Amino acid sequence: MDELLPSPSQRVLNPPRERVNDLPRFRLPSWRRLRAPSLPNFLERRTSAGPAVFLTLALSLSAAAVLGGLYSPAYRVSVDGVELGLVGSRQAVEAAIDRVEFRASSILGYEYTLSHDMAYDYTLALKEDQIPVSRVETYLFDQIGEVMKTSVLTVNGEMVGAADDDGALRAMLDAIKAPYINENTVSADFVQPLTVTREYTPTTALRDIAEMESLLTSNSLEQVDYSVKAGDTFSAIANRHGMTVSELEALNPGIDINELWVDQTLTISQAVPFLSVKTTDNVTYEGTVPFPVEEVTDDSIYQGYTKIRVAGVEGTATYNADVTYVNGVEQERVINSTEIHTQPVTQVVAVGTKPRPKTMATGTFVWPLRGKITSKYGSRYIFGSYSFHSGLDIAASYGSSIVAADGGKVVFAGRGSGSTWSYGNYVVIDHENGLQTIYAHCSSLNVSTGERVFQGQTIARVGDSGRATGAHCHFQVKLHGTTVSPYNYLP
Numbered sequence: 002m003d004e005l006l007p008s009p010s011q012r013v014l015n016p017p018r019e020r021v022n023d024l025p026r027f028r029l030p031s032w033r034r035l036r037a038p039s040l041p042n043f044l045e046r047r048t049s050a051g052p053a054v055f056l057t058l059a060l061s062l063s064a065a066a067v068l069g070g071l072y073s074p075a076y077r078v079s080v081d082g083v084e085l086g087l088v089g090s091r092q093a094v095e096a097a098i099d100r101v102e103f104r105a106s107s108i109l110g111y112e113y114t115l116s117h118d119m120a121y122d123y124t125l126a127l128k129e130d131q132i133p134v135s136r137v138e139t140y141l142f143d144q145i146g147e148v149m150k151t152s153v154l155t156v157n158g159e160m161v162g163a164a165d166d167d168g169a170l171r172a173m174l175d176a177i178k179a180p181y182i183n184e185n186t187v188s189a190d191f192v193q194p195l196t197v198t199r200e201y202t203p204t205t206a207l208r209d210i211a212e213m214e215s216l217l218t219s220n221s222l223e224q225v226d227y228s229v230k231a232g233d234t235f236s237a238i239a240n241r242h243g244m245t246v247s248e249l250e251a252l253n254p255g256i257d258i259n260e261l262w263v264d265q266t267l268t269i270s271q272a273v274p275f276l277s278v279k280t281t282d283n284v285t286y287e288g289t290v291p292f293p294v295e296e297v298t299d300d301s302i303y304q305g306y307t308k309i310r311v312a313g314v315e316g317t318a319t320y321n322a323d324v325t326y327v328n329g330v331e332q333e334r335v336i337n338s339t340e341i342h343t344q345p346v347t348q349v350v351a352v353g354t355k356p357r358p359k360t361m362a363t364g365t366f367v368w369p370l371r372g373k374i375t376s377k378y379g380s381r382y383i384f385g386s387y388s389f390h391s392g393l394d395i396a397a398s399y400g401s402s403i404v405a406a407d408g409g410k411v412v413f414a415g416r417g418s419g420s421t422w423s424y425g426n427y428v429v430i431d432h433e434n435g436l437q438t439i440y441a442h443c444s445s446l447n448v449s450t451g452e453r454v455f456q457g458q459t460i461a462r463v464g465d466s467g468r469a470t471g472a473h474c475h476f477q478v479k480l481h482g483t484t485v486s487p488y489n490y491l492p
Contacts, residue, residue: 071127071128072125072126072127072128073089073125073126073128074089074123074124074125075087075088075089075123075124075125075126075130075131076088076089076090076091076094076121076122076123076124077120077121077122077124078094078119078120078121078137079118079119079120079122080117080118080119080120080137080140080141080144081117081118082118082120085132085136085137085140086131086132086136086137087124087126087130087131087132088131088132088134088137089128089131090134091121093134094119094121094134094137096134097134097135097137097138097141098115098119098141100138101115101138101141101142101145102114102115104142104201105142105145105147105148108148108201108202108203109147109148109203110203113145113147115141115144115145117141117144142201146204147203147204148201148202148203148204149165149201149202149204149207150199150200150201150202151163151164151165151199151200151201151202151206151207152164152165152166152167152170152171152197152198152199153197153198153199153200153202153206154170154174154195154196154197154213155195155196155197155198156191156193156194156195156217156275156276157193157194158194160206161208161213161216161217162206162207162208162212162213163202163206163207163208164207164208164210164213165207166210167197167199169210170197170210170213171197173210173213173214174191174195174197176214177214177217177218177276177278178191178278178280180329181278181280181326181328181329182280183282185282185283185284186280186281186282187281187282187283187323188280188281189278189279189280189281190278190279190280191276191277191278191279192276192277192278192279192327193276193277195276216275217275217276218274218275218276219274219275220272220273220274220275221272221273221274221275222270222271222272222273223270223271223272223273224252224268224269224270224271225268225269225270225271226266226267226268226269227242227266227267227268227269228264228265228266228267229261229262229263229264229265229266229267229489230263231263231480231485231489232480232483232485232486232489233261233486233489234261234379234486235249235250235258235259235261235379236258236379238267238269242269242270242271243270243272244269244270246258248270249267249269252267252268252269252270253267253268257377258379259377259378259379259486259488260377260488261486261488261489262488262489262490262491263489263490274328277327277328278327278328279325279326279327280325280326281323281324281325281326282323282324282326283321283322283323283324283337284321284322284324285319285320285321286319286320286322287317287318287319287320288317288318288319288320289315289316289317289318290315290316290317290318290339290341290343290344290345291315291345292313292314292315292316292345292346292347292348293313293345293347293348294313294347294348294350295347295348295349295350296349296350296351296352297310297349297350297351297352298351298352298354299351299352299353299354300353300354300355301353301355302351302352302353302354302355303353303355303356303357303358303361304353304354304355304356304357305353305357305361305364306353307350307351307352307353308350308351308353309348309349309350309351310349310350310351311346311347311348311349312346312348313345313346313347313348314345314346315345316341316342316343316344316345316346317341317342317343318339318340318341318342319339319340319342320336320338320339320340321336321337321338322334322335322336322337323335323337358453358455359408359455359456360408360409360410360453360454360455361408361409361433362407362408362409362432362433362434362436362456363407363408363456364407364434365407365490365492366406366407366438366490366491366492367404367406367407367456367457367492368395368406368491368492369395369403369404369405369406369438369440369474369476370395370397370401370402370403370404370463370474371395371397372395372396372397372401372473372474373395373396374393374394374395374396375394375395375396375471375473376390376393376394377390377393378390378391378392378393378486378487378488379486391477391484392439392441392475392476392477392478392484392487393475393476393477393487393488394473394474394475394476395473395474395476396471396472396473397463397472397473397474398463398472399444399463399464399465399472400444400462400463400464401462401463402459402462402463403428403440403443403459403460403461403462403463403474404456404457404458404459404460405430405438405454405455405456405457405458405460406430406438406456406476406490406491407430407432407436407438407456408432408453408454408455408456409430409431409432409433409438409453409454410430410431410433410451410452410453410454411428411429411430411431411448411449411450411451411452411453411454411460412429412430412431412437412450413427413428413429413450414427414428414429414446414448414449414450414452414460415427415446415450416466417441417467422467422468423467423468424439424441424442424467424475425441425442425443425464425465425466425467425468425469426441426442426443426444426445426446426461426464426466426467427439427440427441427442427443427461427467427475428440428443428446428448428460428461430454430460435480435481436478436479436480436490437478437479438476438477438478438479439475439476439477439478439479440460440461440474440475440476441467441474441475441477442463442464442465442466442467442469442472442473442474442475443461443462443463443464443466443474444461444462444463444464444465444466444472445461445462445464446460446461447459447460447461447462448460448461461474478490
């Protein structure tokens with residue numbers, strides 16, 4: 002009966018709802034209108050009627066039984082004048098209407114009522130000519146203009162949108178993956194849980210394919226952890242991640258932007274795609290083979306120091322590996338096979354066992370003195386203008402002891418001149434590991450140029466020499482000649 006179903010363009014939405022023909026129109030077949038003699042009268046006349054009449058009546062009753070088995074009561078169902086077919090129960094159709102209304106209401110989010118002209122014509126029909134009620138139910142549901150069957154895209158359990166063109170939707174998803182796929186790619190999937198299902202949705206859920214693609218490829222800001230590295234400043238971290246200092250401060254309440262230290266954890270904002278693509282490539286490439294390292298003790302070298310006796314040489318090999326990427330950034334590399342062409346040469350390293358002298362650097366700092374920090378590292382307003390402050394100003398009583406932050410060699414001890422005149426009396430210690438420390442505005446010096454000092458040794462006294470507004474020590478740190486924040490090294 003499918004050829005009887007109208008196309009969607011023939012749908013009539015929300016006409017006045019009437020259920021007509023409450024009284025069934027009964028059409029009795031001609032054979033049912035034959036009046037058969039009653040059994041008692043027949044028996045009374047059986048002796049005079051003879052065997053022929055008895056046989057005729059028996060045949061008529063048998064035919065009626067056969068026809069009753071083939072035919073059953075039925076209703077010819079029409080919707081808005083369109084005949085759908087024969088059904089065995091009007092109540093079954095009414096129940097189907099209730100199911101359609103309930104289903105439509107749950108999809109649309111409000112109570113929905115079908116408004117169609119339903120007609121039921123009673124008749125007798127062969128059982129094989131009757132259609133299932135589900136066909137009527139499907140037809141009625143398809144007449145609802147506010148609902149249509151679409152391809153629904155869901156990401157992370159939330160519906161992104163629906164499209165009536167399933168092929169275009171899937172082609173768009175393939176296009177998002179395409180930039181990350183090459184001839185070596187063995188798999189490409191989305192990181193976020195994603196499904197495309199075919200289901201009924203409100204027509205308002207339809208979205209343009211280009212609009213959905215724009216949403217899926219857009220970036221959102223997420224908060225991630227960042228570990229402070231040597232030489233980092235608050236402003237440099239903010240700039241590297243496309244943030245202002247104020248934005249970085251807002252994400253890190255309670256953090257003093259002038260008191261960062263190595264391995265300190267900060268919260269930063271990072272752009273993350275709405276939909277990420279994970280690919281795995283199987284690659285074969287030429288690479289090096291790391292050389293092993295063998296350590297030997299040497300009592301001529303101070304403890305904490307090493308010296309290479311035999312330089313290691315990397316070998317060469319051909320590798321086959323599965324490499325996993327997320328949005329084109331490598332995440333993992335699993336080596337499947339290695340074919341070594343040249344063997345690596347072992348590197349021999351001598352490890353010092355000789356006791357260290359007290360004046361050697363330990364690699365960690367102690368505070369040169371205890372006192373109030375009156376000016377921090379970074380920008381500041383002083384003497385009527387803004388300037389960059391290259392160290393920490395630690396206030397203390399005049400004449401208080403200033404100690405070496407670590408062991409090393411005094412490379413300068415005296416009064417500043419030229420570009421360093423503002424330091425007054427100051428000391429510079431080279432810790433022979435790329436680090437130097439400066440102690441300025443001293444009232445007196447306890448060490449001389451060329452002298453070796455140990456960590457914690459008194460090297461000067463607090464004063465206000467040079468350009469100073471009160472008794473304090475200006476403490477400055479340089480790494481390979483570049484001024485860095487002292488907070489990166491102080492405990």
